Amino acid sequence: xxxxLPALLAFGAAMAAIPLIVSSEYxxxxxxxxxxxxxxxxxxxxxGGFGGxxxxxxxxxxxxxxxxxxxxxxxxxxxxWAALPLAVCGGALVGVLIGAPVFRYGLRGSYFAxxxxxxxEVFRVLANTFDFTGAGVGMMIQLKPGAGQxxxxxxxxxxxxxLVMVMVGLLASLWLRHSRFGAQLVAVRENEDAARALGxxxxxxxxxxxxxxxxxxxxxxxFYMQKFNYIDPPLGFxxxxxxxxxxxxxxxGIGSVYGPVxxxxxxxxxGQLTTALIGKDPALSVALYGVILIxxxxxxxxxxxxxxxxxxxxxxxxx
Amino acid sequence: xxxxxxxxxxxxxLRAVDGVSLEVPKGGITALIGPNGAGxxxxxxLISGFIPVDSGRVEFxxxxxxxxxxxxxxxxxxxxxxxxxxxxxxxxxxxxxxxxSHLHRARRSDALAHARDVAHRVGLDADIDRRAxxxxxxxxxxxxxxxxxxxxxxxxLLDEVLAGLNPTEIDEMxxxxxxxxxxxxxxLMIEHVMQAVVRLAGYVWVLNHGALIARGRPDEVxxxxxxxxAYLGKRAASTYRTQAAGAGI
Amino acid sequence: xxADSILWPALLNGLTMGSxxxxxxxxxxxxxxxxxxxNFAHGSLxxxxxxxxxMLFQGAGVDxxxxxxxxVLAMFALGYGxxxxxxxxxxxxxxxxxxxxxxxxxxxxxxxxxxFFHSDPRSLETAYSxxxxxxxxxHVSVPxxxxxxxxxxxxxxxxxxxxxxxxxxxxxxxxxxxxxxMAVGIDVRHIxxxxxxIGLACVGVAACFLLPMYYVSPHVGNSFVxxxxxxxxxxxxxxxxxxxxxxxxxxxxESLCGLYLGESLSQIGVFVIFIAILLFRPLGLLGHRx
Numbered sequence: 132x133x134x135x136l137p138a139l140l141a142f143g144a145a146m147a148a149i150p151l152i153v154s155s156e157y158x159x160x161x162x163x164x165x166x167x168x169x170x171x172x173x174x175x176x177x178x179g180g181f182g183g184x185x186x187x188x189x190x191x192x193x194x195x196x197x198x199x200x201x202x203x204x205x206x207x208x209x210x211x212w213a214a215l216p217l218a219v220c221g222g223a224l225v226g227v228l229i230g231a232p233v234f235r236y237g238l239r240g241s242y243f244a245x246x247x248x249x250x251x252e253v254f255r256v257l258a259n260t261f262d263f264t265g266a267g268v269g270m271m272i273q274l275k276p277g278a279g280q281x282x283x284x285x286x287x288x289x290x291x292x293x294l295v296m297v298m299v300g301l302l303a304s305l306w307l308r309h310s311r312f313g314a315q316l317v318a319v320r321e322n323e324d325a326a327r328a329l330g331x332x333x334x335x336x337x338x339x340x341x342x343x344x345x346x347x348x349x350x351x352x353x354f355y356m357q358k359f360n361y362i363d364p365p366l367g368f369x370x371x372x373x374x375x376x377x378x379x380x381x382x383x384g385i386g387s388v389y390g391p392v393x394x395x396x397x398x399x400x401x402g403q404l405t406t407a408l409i410g411k412d413p414a415l416s417v418a419l420y421g422v423i424l425i426x427x428x429x430x431x432x433x434x435x436x437x438x439x440x441x442x443x444x445x446x447x448x449x450x
Numbered sequence: 451x452x453x454x455x456x457x458x459x460x461x462x463x464l465r466a467v468d469g470v471s472l473e474v475p476k477g478g479i480t481a482l483i484g485p486n487g488a489g490x491x492x493x494x495x496l497i498s499g500f501i502p503v504d505s506g507r508v509e510f511x512x513x514x515x516x517x518x519x520x521x522x523x524x525x526x527x528x529x530x531x532x533x534x535x536x537x538x539x540x541x542x543x544x545x546x547x548x549x550x551s552h553l554h555r556a557r558r559s560d561a562l563a564h565a566r567d568v569a570h571r572v573g574l575d576a577d578i579d580r581r582a583x584x585x586x587x588x589x590x591x592x593x594x595x596x597x598x599x600x601x602x603x604x605x606x607l608l609d610e611v612l613a614g615l616n617p618t619e620i621d622e623m624x625x626x627x628x629x630x631x632x633x634x635x636x637x638l639m640i641e642h643v644m645q646a647v648v649r650l651a652g653y654v655w656v657l658n659h660g661a662l663i664a665r666g667r668p669d670e671v672x673x674x675x676x677x678x679x680a681y682l683g684k685r686a687a688s689t690y691r692t693q694a695a696g697a698g699i
Numbered sequence: 700x701x702a703d704s705i706l707w708p709a710l711l712n713g714l715t716m717g718s719x720x721x722x723x724x725x726x727x728x729x730x731x732x733x734x735x736x737x738n739f740a741h742g743s744l745x746x747x748x749x750x751x752x753x754m755l756f757q758g759a760g761v762d763x764x765x766x767x768x769x770x771v772l773a774m775f776a777l778g779y780g781x782x783x784x785x786x787x788x789x790x791x792x793x794x795x796x797x798x799x800x801x802x803x804x805x806x807x808x809x810x811x812x813x814x815f816f817h818s819d820p821r822s823l824e825t826a827y828s829x830x831x832x833x834x835x836x837x838h839v840s841v842p843x844x845x846x847x848x849x850x851x852x853x854x855x856x857x858x859x860x861x862x863x864x865x866x867x868x869x870x871x872x873x874x875x876x877x878x879x880x881m882a883v884g885i886d887v888r889h890i891x892x893x894x895x896x897i898g899l900a901c902v903g904v905a906a907c908f909l910l911p912m913y914y915v916s917p918h919v920g921n922s923f924v925x926x927x928x929x930x931x932x933x934x935x936x937x938x939x940x941x942x943x944x945x946x947x948x949x950x951x952x953e954s955l956c957g958l959y960l961g962e963s964l965s966q967i968g969v970f971v972i973f974i975a976i977l978l979f980r981p982l983g984l985l986g987h988r989x
Binding site for chain 3: 233244260381412418429
């Protein structure tokens with residue numbers, strides 16, 4: 132594990148240096164959004180890539196983070212920094228609440244994907260119904276610029292903030308690669324019965340994974356709220372966030388550590404390219420993402436990171 | 451070490467295991483044999499907690515473990531392997547075995563070191579960095595064995611660990627199994643390969659149609675009429691008896 | 700007697716909507732029963748079919764019910780092509796991949812629809828769509844009443860297809876025992892594609908009955924996806940009779956929830972049923988283990 136830290140720090144330093152090198156606010160926002168996307172993908176990857184449980188409703192954790200943040204600030208007057216741990220814990224808690232019955236009854240594969248979608252929809256309908264969460268109108272947090280309010284006046288503040296979250300996510304992924312828990316999680320993914328026969332408590336392991344994944348995703352929701360100051364049921368619990376998380380992870384490379392980062396930047400770049408070519412059309416971009424998803428599954432199942440690994444190996448063999 | 455009493459399991463209308471009672475003494479190799487469909491693997495699944503017991507009792511190391519989930523049974527010291535090998539396909543041999551090592555080792559480096567050691571004992575050094583999915587069947591069987599050993603069990607339940615191997619491969623595996631016994635692990639094995647059973651097992655239990663039909667030392671049990679009949683059918687069994695009588699056995 | 704009750708119209712509402720759910724679910728059940736695919740694109744394909752019906756009506760004056768044969772043909776061809784040339788090729792027959800491929804398809808279809816049709820809901824009105832039929836004191840619009848008839852006819856037609864024709868026998872063989880079917884010379888890939896095609900043909904029929912009593916927008920698919928899956932899972936994966944029962948039940952639950960809990964919470968009953976079934980009785984009411 133210690134061997135991986137230099138690379139991680141180098142990555143962090145490189146990203147942190149962006150505001151110092153780049154002066155264009157536009158490019159900084161792009162980098163920030165890419166990192167935010169990466170965070171979503173890293174979260175999905177923990178449950179889907181390492182754990183092998185494909186969630187189609189990951190927005191349930193995102194929306195929880197965003198709404199807990201909003202409610203904590205607007206209804207209870209807490210500061211953003213105080214709301215952050217609450218949001219993250221909320222995500223983990225929802226993970227456990229969903230995971231406990233779902234894993235207890237052994238839902239896997241397509242059924243797991245469907246049930247997570249159903250949970251996201253339930254949360255969406257609930258958020259839409261109660262005035263406490265703003266119902267259909269959604270919730271807005273007051274504009275209070277300043278680092279103390281987690282609403283940075285300088286865009287580099289947001290970039291560094293999300294970068295810290297991404298680093299935490301990457302650290303968690305690396306830990307999975309080099310820990311007993313991670314080894315057990317992968318074993319359960321590969322063959323649950325064999326893992327159980329070797330003493331792995333599959334239920335506990337999967338629950339841990341979904342809680343960790345939910346916590347990170349909720350952090351993403353928290354960040355979204357701080358950056359855009361507004362959340363409503365479709366934004367928080369809708370399909371677009373769920374799809375974004377899984378797309379980034381798959382394009383980047385399921386089960387790899389840095390894959391989601393690669394995927395996020397690649398998709399961001401692609402988005403900019405299509406905007407340049409055909410103008411701003413969110414629908415067409417998403418349609419394109421759908422095509423990419425199909426193509427990735429068909430031709431590049433290990434994602435861009437997998438492709439990179441293959442090229443690296445070929446390069447080594449050539450020597 | 452292991453005692454099961456009147457273990458029974460029904461699947462729908464079919465009684466797969468019918469009041470089976472047997473004992474496995476500590477430190478030896480005990481075999482569970484019987485024709486296909488006799489209920490042997492079902493017994494293993496019942497003993498190790500993979501399927502719920504309808505009635506009966508499983509006692510391991512003087513402790514009632516009936517109905518305990520597999521991971522807890524494993525932590526008490528009993529490990530089972532699977533008839534159809536279940537490797538962690540995308541992981542290397544080392545990583546596969548390490549999952550077993552992790553039961554008693556929390557640190558990754560400790561588990562990997564131990565796994566390397568176990569793989570060496572079982573003769574998997576050459577394959578240690580190969581992906582499990584790329585191994586031929588004989589090596590996969592060894593991997594299954596190595597993984598189970600890495601848990602450092604007191605009792606090892608081997609389910610047809612020799613099935614699908616050619617005679618050379620069987621000859622290579624037998625000493626490995628003997629080595630495991632010599633290191634202090636008790637073994638209960640389901641096996642079809644009779645020559646191996648006779649060479650390895652100190653005591654044999656015979657199952658047919660879910661019920662116990664014979665028990666004893668391997669060389670005696672193999673000649674028992676009920677056992678021959680179970681494997682070969684009534685007509686073949688009587689032919690065999692006639693021939694044996696004619697030959698003065 | 701029922702004239703003053705608010706319950707009776709709600710029940711009828713549930714029954715008629717449920718009939719549409721049955722139509723949608725029949726196709727999904729066939730696809731799952733034979734190919735063991737959870738078709739995520741089912742909702743967006745329904746939406747596509749509905750736009751097709753709308754365009755035929757607005758462009759060529761074709762009555763939605765008259766359009767049924769056209770939709771059946773078009774959707775069948777689409778389904779056959781999608782399964783044979785896209786889904787099976789892209790997913791390499793792995794379950795997790797099929798999930799992702801059908802998700803990708805739904806994204807493409809839905810967003811192309813947003814691009815071309817924009818997000819405003821559209822509906823059509825025929826000469827008779829505001830006419831009603833009196834059922835024991837409650838008024839049921841003609842399109843809704845026709846939906847019930849449509850579900851019955853479609854269900855019967857599917858039953859006949861599966862039970863009495865050679866194609867149906869081949870499909871059942873493949874559904875039950877893939878390898879064995881191959882061994883007796885059945886072209887499994889062709890049967891898969893046929894099944895997907897028939898499944899989508901059902902969706903085409905559903906669209907013809909649904910549009911006159913509802914509306915279409917690019918997001919309509921999403922609303923129906925989970926409901927369709929709930930019906931299939933409730934009825935029992937792979938059981939047609941189950942889909943029929945499930946569809947009616949889901950329609951009724953949704954309507955009653957809307958009546959007693961309000962419009963926004965009407966769908967929650969459906970989702971809760973879905974989750975509960977998956978957790979506690981995954982085989983559903985009439986399902987059988989594969």
